[in-house]
Amino acid sequence: VEQNNKNMAYHKVNADQRAQGHSPYLDNDELQATALELEWDMEKELEEPGFDHFRLDGAVQHHLGNSQSPDLDLEPIQPSSSPKGRFQRLQEDPDYVSHYTRQAPKSNRCSFFQILKVFCTALILFIFGIVIGYYARKKCPSPQTSQEPNNPHIYHEILKEIKAENIKQIYRDLLQFPREDDVDIAMKILVQWSSQGLEDVQLVNYSVLLDLPGSSSNTVTLKNSGECFYPSGQQCDRETKTLHSQDLLYSYAAYSAKGTLEAELVDIQYGTVEDLIRIQAITNVTKKIALLKLGQSPLLYKLSLLEDAGFGGVLLYADPCDLPKTTDLADKAFMVSLNSGGDPSTPGYASIDGSYRQYRPNLTTLLVQPISAELAKKIISLPGDTVQKDRCIHLQLPATGKKVISMNIQSVTTYKTISNVIGYLKGTVFPDRYIIIGSHHNGLNAYGGQEWAGSTAIITAFIQALMLKVRRGWRPDRTIVFCSWGGTSFGNIGSYEWAEDLKRVLQRNVVAYISLHNPVRGNSTLHPVASPSLQQLAAESQSFNCGEETRCPGSNVSSVQIQGDSDYFINHLGVPAMQFSYEDIKTSENSSFLFEALFPVHTTKTEEMDPSFSLHETIAKLTGQVTLQIANEPVLPFNALDIALEVQNSLKGDVPQLLAVAARLRDTAELFQSDEMRPANDPKERAPIRVRMLNDVLQSLEKSFLVDRVPPGLYRNILYRLDERTRQFSVLLEALEHCKLHQSNETVQAALSEVLNSINSAQVYFKAGLDVFETTLAGKK
Numbered sequence: 001v002e003q004n005n006k007n008m009a010y011h012k013v014n015a016d017q018r019a020q021g022h023s024p025y026l027d028n029d030e031l032q033a034t035a036l037e038l039e040w041d042m043e044k045e046l047e048e049p050g051f052d053h054f055r056l057d058g059a060v061q062h063h064l065g066n067s068q069s070p071d072l073d074l075e076p077i078q079p080s081s082s083p084k085g086r087f088q089r090l091q092e093d094p095d096y097v098s099h100y101t102r103q104a105p106k107s108n109r110c111s112f113f114q115i116l117k118v119f120c121t122a123l124i125l126f127i128f129g130i131v132i133g134y135y136a137r138k139k140c141p142s143p144q145t146s147q148e149p150n151n152p153h154i155y156h157e158i159l160k161e162i163k164a165e166n167i168k169q170i171y172r173d174l175l176q177f178p179r180e181d182d183v184d185i186a187m188k189i190l191v192q193w194s195s196q197g198l199e200d201v202q203l204v205n206y207s208v209l210l211d212l213p214g215s216s217s218n219t220v221t222l223k224n225s226g227e228c229f230y231p232s233g234q235q236c237d238r239e240t241k242t243l244h245s246q247d248l249l250y251s252y253a254a255y256s257a258k259g260t261l262e263a264e265l266v267d268i269q270y271g272t273v274e275d276l277i278r279i280q281a282i283t284n285v286t287k288k289i290a291l292l293k294l295g296q297s298p299l300l301y302k303l304s305l306l307e308d309a310g311f312g313g314v315l316l317y318a319d320p321c322d323l324p325k326t327t328d329l330a331d332k333a334f335m336v337s338l339n340s341g342g343d344p345s346t347p348g349y350a351s352i353d354g355s356y357r358q359y360r361p362n363l364t365t366l367l368v369q370p371i372s373a374e375l376a377k378k379i380i381s382l383p384g385d386t387v388q389k390d391r392c393i394h395l396q397l398p399a400t401g402k403k404v405i406s407m408n409i410q411s412v413t414t415y416k417t418i419s420n421v422i423g424y425l426k427g428t429v430f431p432d433r434y435i436i437i438g439s440h441h442n443g444l445n446a447y448g449g450q451e452w453a454g455s456t457a458i459i460t461a462f463i464q465a466l467m468l469k470v471r472r473g474w475r476p477d478r479t480i481v482f483c484s485w486g487g488t489s490f491g492n493i494g495s496y497e498w499a500e501d502l503k504r505v506l507q508r509n510v511v512a513y514i515s516l517h518n519p520v521r522g523n524s525t526l527h528p529v530a531s532p533s534l535q536q537l538a539a540e541s542q543s544f545n546c547g548e549e550t551r552c553p554g555s556n557v558s559s560v561q562i563q564g565d566s567d568y569f570i571n572h573l574g575v576p577a578m579q580f581s582y583e584d585i586k587t588s589e590n591s592s593f594l595f596e597a598l599f600p601v602h603t604t605k606t607e608e609m610d611p612s613f614s615l616h617e618t619i620a621k622l623t624g625q626v627t628l629q630i631a632n633e634p635v636l637p638f639n640a641l642d643i644a645l646e647v648q649n650s651l652k653g654d655v656p657q658l659l660a661v662a663a664r665l666r667d668t669a670e671l672f673q674s675d676e677m678r679p680a681n682d683p684k685e686r687a688p689i690r691v692r693m694l695n696d697v698l699q700s701l702e703k704s705f706l707v708d709r710v711p712p713g714l715y716r717n718i719l720y721r722l723d724e725r726t727r728q729f730s731v732l733l734e735a736l737e738h739c740k741l742h743q744s745n746e747t748v749q750a751a752l753s754e755v756l757n758s759i760n761s762a763q764v765y766f767k768a769g770l771d772v773f774e775t776t777l778a779g780k781k
Contacts, residue, residue: 154469154474154628154632155624155625155628155629157469158465158466158468158469158624158628159465159621159624159625159628161464161465161468162461162462162464162465162617162620162621162624163461163617164612164613164614164616164617165613166461166464167457167458167461167613167616167617167620168457168613168616170192170456170457170460170461171450171453171454171457171606171613171616173192174188174189174192174453174456174457175450175453182416182417182418182419182441182486182487183205183417183418183419185441185442186203186419186420186421186441186484186486187203187419189421189441189456189460189484190202190203190421192460193421193423193460193463193482196460196463196464196467197467197470197471198423198424198425198463198467198482199424199425199426200423200424200426201421201422201423201424202421202422202423203419203420203421204419204420204421204422204498204501205417205418205419205420206343206350206351206352206417206418206420206493206494206497206498207351207415207416207417208343208345208346208351208415208416208417208418208487208490208493208497209343209344209345209357209359209360209361209413209414209415210254210413210414210415210416210418210487210490210493211254211255211256211361211411211412211413211490212254212411212412212413212414212416213249213250213252213411213412214249214410214411214412216249216410217230217231217248217249217251218230218231218251218252218369218407218408218409218410218411219236219407219408220315220369220371220375220379220405220406220407220408221405221406221408222378222379222403222404222405223262223404223405223406224403224404227378229371229375229378230248230251230333231248231251231252231333231369231370231371231372231375232247232248232251232331232332232333232371232372232374232375233331233333233371233372233374233375233378234248247332247333247600248333250335250600251333251334251335251370251371251372251600252335252369252370252409252411253316253335253336253337253338253368253369253370253409254335254336254337254338254339254411254489254490254491255337255338255339255344255360255361255362255363255364255413255491256338256362256364256366256367256368256369256409256411257362257364257365257366257367257368257409258361258362258367258409258410258411259367259408259409260406260407260408260409261287261289261312261313261367261406261407262404262405262406262407263287263288263289263312263313263404263405264288264289264402264403264404264405265288265289265290265291265315265379265397265403265404265405266279266283266285266288266289266290266291266311267290267291267380267396267397268290268291268292268306269292269293269396270292270293270295270296270297270302270590271290271292271293271297271302271303271305271306272296272297272302272737273305273737273738273740273741274740276305276306276309276741277740277741280309285309285310285311286310286311286312287310287311287312288311288312288313289311289312289313289314289315289405289407290306290311290313290314290315291315291317291376291379291397292306292314292315292316292317293316293317293318293319293322293395293590294316294317294318294319294322294593294594294596294597295318295319295322295590295591295592295593295594296590296592296593297592297593297713297722298561298593298596298712298713298714298722299316299336299338299593299596299713300338300340300712300713301711301712301713301714301734302713303338303364303366303368303712304711304712304713305741306366307364307365307366311366312365312366312367313366313367313368313369313405313407314366314367314368314369315369315371315376315379315405315407316336316368316369316370316371317370317371317372317373317375317376317395318334318373318594318597319373319394319395319590320373320392320395321392321393321394321395321590322590322591322594323373323591323594324522324584324585324586324591325584325585327584329373329599330372330373330374331372331373331374332372332599332600333370333371333372333375334370334597334598334599334600335370335489335597335598336368336370336596336597336598337489337490337491338363338364338368338491339363339490339491339493340363340491340712340713341491341492341493341496341567341568342491342492342493342496342497342500342568343493343496343497344358344360344363344491345357345358345359345360345415346358346497346500347360348500349500350497350498350500350501351497352501359413361413367407367409368409369407369409370597373395376395377395379397379403379405380395380396380397380398381398418486418487418493418494418497419486419494420483420484420485420486420494420495420497420498421441421482421483421484422481422482422483422498423463423481423482423483424479424480424481424482425463425466425467425470425475425476425479425480425481425482426475426479427475427476427477427478427479427480427631428475428476428477429477429478430477430478430479430695431478431479432479432508432509433478433479433509433511433695433699434478434479434480434481434506434509434510434511435478435479435480435481435511435512435514435627435630435631436481436483436510436512436513436514436569436575437459437462437480437481437482437483437514437516437623437627438483438484438485438495438513438514438515438516438517438564438565438566439452439455439456439458439459439483439484439485439516439517440452440455440484440485440486440488440494440517440564440565441456441484441485441486442488442489450601450605450606451518451520451521451601451606452488452518453606454518454519454520454606454616455516455517455518455519456484457616458516458519458616458619458620458623459482459484459516461620462620462623462624462627463482465624466480476628476631476632477631477632477634478511478630478631478632479631480627480631483495483498483565485498485565488517488564488565489598492564492565492567492568494565495565495567495568495569496567496568499568499569499572499573500568503572503573506569506573506575507573510569510573510575511575511576511630511636511699512534512575512576512577512578512630513566513569513570513575513576513577513578514577514578514579514623514626514627515562515564515565515566515577515578515579516579516619516623517562517563517564517565517566517579517581518563518564518581518595519579519580519581519582519616519619519623520581520582520606520609520610520615520616520619521581521582521583521584521595522582522583522584522585522609523582523584523609523610523615524582524583524584524585525555525582525583525584525585526542526555526580526581526582526618527555527580527581527582527583528542528555528556528557528558528578528579528580528622529557529558529559529560529562529578529579529581530557530558530559530576530577530578530579531559531570531576531577531578531702531719531720532559532639532642532643532645532646532702532719533576533638533639533640533642533643533698533701533702534576534577534578534626534637534638534639535557535558535559535639535642536637536639536642537578537626537629537630537637537638537639538557538578538580538626539557541622541625541626541629542555542622558721558724559646559719559720559721560720560721560722560723560724561714561715561720561721561722561723561730562579563595563596564579566579570715570717570720571706571715571716571717572706572716573703574700574702574703574704574705574706574717575702576638576701576702578626580619580622580623581619582610582615582618582619592722592723592724592725593723634686634691635677635686635691635694635695635698636695636698636699638698638699638701639673640669640672640673640677640698640701640766641666641669641670641672641673643669643701643702643719643762644662644665644666644668644669644670645666646719647662647665647666647719647759647762648662648663648666649727650721650727650728650729651728651729652727655752657756658752658755658756658759661756661759661760661763662759664763665759665762665763665766668763668766668767668770669766671770672697672766672769672770675770675773676694676697676769676770676773677694690773693769693772693773694769694773697765697766697769700765701762701765702717702719704758704759704761704762704765705717705718705719705758705762706718706758707731707754707755707758708754709750709754710730710731710734711731711734714730714731714734715730718730718731718754718755718758729755731751731754731755732748732751732752732755734751735747735748735750735751735752736748
């Protein structure tokens with residue numbers, strides 16, 4: 001009944017409106033009555049589900065209504081139980097807005113609910129925003145908030161945790177079970193690194209083609225006397241032929257040709273071009289056996305010359321006059337690898353499952369056999385003592401007489417699994433930029449001594465010191481990658497395969513390679529080797545550590561060819577590299593490249609050379625210092641100008657075209673150093689985008705100096721010289737030697753073109769970097 005009365009009142013109001021001819025105003029009594037009915041239903045609307053709709057419409061009515069309408073007190077009026085409020089029904093009438101527009105009445109209760117709702121909504125959004133901001137900041141830290149960047153105090157705190165006694169203990173732990181294969185040793189290293197807290201440690205395996213010793217030792221027979229010798233100089237004993245030691249079995253050249261060769265012996269000394277010209281002038285060398293000394297130039301280069309000349313075999317030895325005086329290696333044969341790098345069955349690509357395999361058991365047509373200096377003396381028929389009045393006499397075959405030699409070489413080529421251990425310490429600011437520290441582990445059982453354990457102990461001690469700081473909240477800005485390579489003795493196989501597997505990633509991400517290949521091979525002098533762009537950093541790191549060490553004389557830093565797994569990173573990726581090592585004093589200028597021989601060394605040799613492990617500690621701290629600086633400096637500590645100066649020093653007296661382009665390279669490098677490097681090292685001008693662009697340029701400085709065609713054994717990266725004695729580019733030196741041998745300057749012209757294009761490419765690269773910065777700055781202005 002009540003609802004019907006309301007509907008009747010509604011129709012009555014409309015009828016009265018129409019009866020008055022659409023009068024824009026109502027009489028005062030009618031206005032008050034209508035207002036009472038409207039307020040009555042508005043109160044009901046606040047309690048019904050349509051409240052939000054009411055509030056929005058009310059706001060519209062506020063702008064259209066009559067501001068002079070009186071406010072009414074509606075508290076005594078009881079709300080309607082109608083399912084549809086009258087105010088909403090009035091809105092549905094098409095004539096309502098035009099005839100009855102007025103200001104919404106004020107209600108303290110309505111205002112309180114609205115204010116409370118708005119306040120609660122704002123509070124919830126504020127708290128929600130704080131939570132989102134916190135987790136977003138935690139997941140994506142700003143480059144500007146790196147923990148304690150560029151703080152030498154942090155480096156000191158890390159490096160002081162590297163102690164000689166810790167390295168010695170790790171070293172001894174690694175040698176508890178020396179008779180293990182490559183995979184077992186790698187697993188032991190992985191467990192050690194993981195136990196130190198390194199989060200991401202991986203074992204990466206590759207199946208590769210290895211050339212291993214046979215069941216019996218190779219032999220050398222003197223046909224003149226009928227005497228048979230093992231490579232060490234011991235006479236063959238048929239009764240114990242199958243009971244040979246590791247030293248005898250591993251005295252061989254991996255990937256040599258196999259079989260038996262009987263021929264005349266020809267002494268070619270160090271196998272230089274001059275030696276070959278001299279020998280070929282007096283005899284036909286085809287299918288003959290060369291008596292060759294290690295040293296002066298890379299073995300693979302010398303063997304390529306002998307192979308081209310037509311030799312059939314090589315007896316290889318180290319002259320006692322070239323060996324360090326502190327070593328006793330004259331009666332020992334050695335192992336060499338004739339593999340230039342990587343798995344021979346997958347040249348240029350990774351040995352992953354499904355790869356095409358080329359069966360290449362021999363990497364040369366020559367039969368190559370390393371022998372001891374004692375056996376060389378017996379072949380030459382010299383007395384045992386070659387030292388007279390403090391002067392060493394170099395071995396030389398007498399000109400008179402003819403020596404006929406029979407060589408028997410039997411090695412076994414088979415597929416084996418080699419393992420790399422790869423550990424990552426992720427950076428916080430530039431996690432996609434890698435500093436790689438590499439050592440190797442020995443897969444030759446006890447042969448070759450325990451240098452591998454010394455280098456592995458150093459890298460493990462550095463990991464231990466770093467992780468102590470990481471547990472307290474510190475992390476490097478760039479990612480540090482720790483690597484222990486397998487298969488190094490057979491031609492750096494582990495590092496080659498991993499780098500070929502990840503080539504595209506490494507080309508973009510690797511910033512520097514720090515080598516720990518046999519860091520303590522002597523105890524006389526510190527021998528730092530670095531790319532031209534890192535020479536200044538290597539020198540500064542020595543002075544930093546010498547401030548604390550009593551025995552740390554500064555040494556000249558050079559860019560020369562080195563042995564070990566840095567090979568791929570230097571010659572195929574163009575990555576700046578560095579290595580610190582202790583060596584014995586070289587006894588002659590021919591001592592270069594003796595490190596290519598892997599001699600059998602007694603297991604206690606390392607502790608005899610460095611009983612307190614203080615030399616190992618020094619190498620660890622020097623390596624750690626440069627690693628931390630490269631990993632944490634906002635601007636990479638590379639020197640562009642030093643590259644240009646190195647190029648100019650290597651071209652003194654050369655072709656005018658080369659000198660001209662080298663001068664342009666120096667001018668551009670000086671401009672780059674002054675206009676870009678110095679401002680970027682000022683924190684006030686260190687804009688993140690500018691630093692990233694600058695580091696991208698610095699990271700690729702040396703890639704321009706990779707040449708395509710080089711003789712075997714020579715570096716593709718022409719910034720590295722053969723040794724400290726030579727100043728000229730090695731490819732140009734070799735081309736000039738080749739010209740003497742073949743009476744043709746075609747090779748010289750090709751080498752000059754390679755060098756010219758490399759220098760020009762570097763100059764263009766520097767110039768392009770400058771142009772990018774100028775364009776960027778102009779755009780910002």
